[in-house]
Amino acid sequence: MHDSVYEIAGDPRVAKFLRTSLTALANGSDPLLQELAEGVLSGQVNLREAVASDAYGEALSSAFERFSAYYDQLDDDEKQRLTSEAAQQLDDLLDERHPKP
Incomplete structure (x- = not known):
């Protein structure tokens, strides 16, 4: 997975959730979102740049x-x-369990 995901997430739980979400997008029906997700998961695409792109x-x-x-x-x-x-x-x-706020 591209390092940008970890930078954006800031929390290992969020990074893992992002991986799960990207995997769902990669297996989804929207070709553009599949391309984005597969690129980020393979480490070839920076998530922050992809999200901000016109593509x-x-x-x-x-x-x-x-x-x-x-x-x-x-x-x-x-x-x-x-x-x-x-x-x-x-x-x-x-x-793992975390105390609820």
Whole structure:
């Protein structure tokens, strides 16, 4: 995986989660996002530069817009449940438990 992922993540749990997310994109149906993910995973593409490039901008923007529309329609309880679930998944990725804030 390209070193830029570790620099962006700053936390080993987040880096591992990014790897999992990039793997899902590499196996997904969007050819541009597959290309981006495969390049980052192979170490050939800098994630920060790829995300900022015009080549992937439209595909990323579309994906973020879909997520934002989904997230905006959730009520506060559902948002909190998903936040807790995401924290648990991050812990599970490294098979360690961290105290909850």
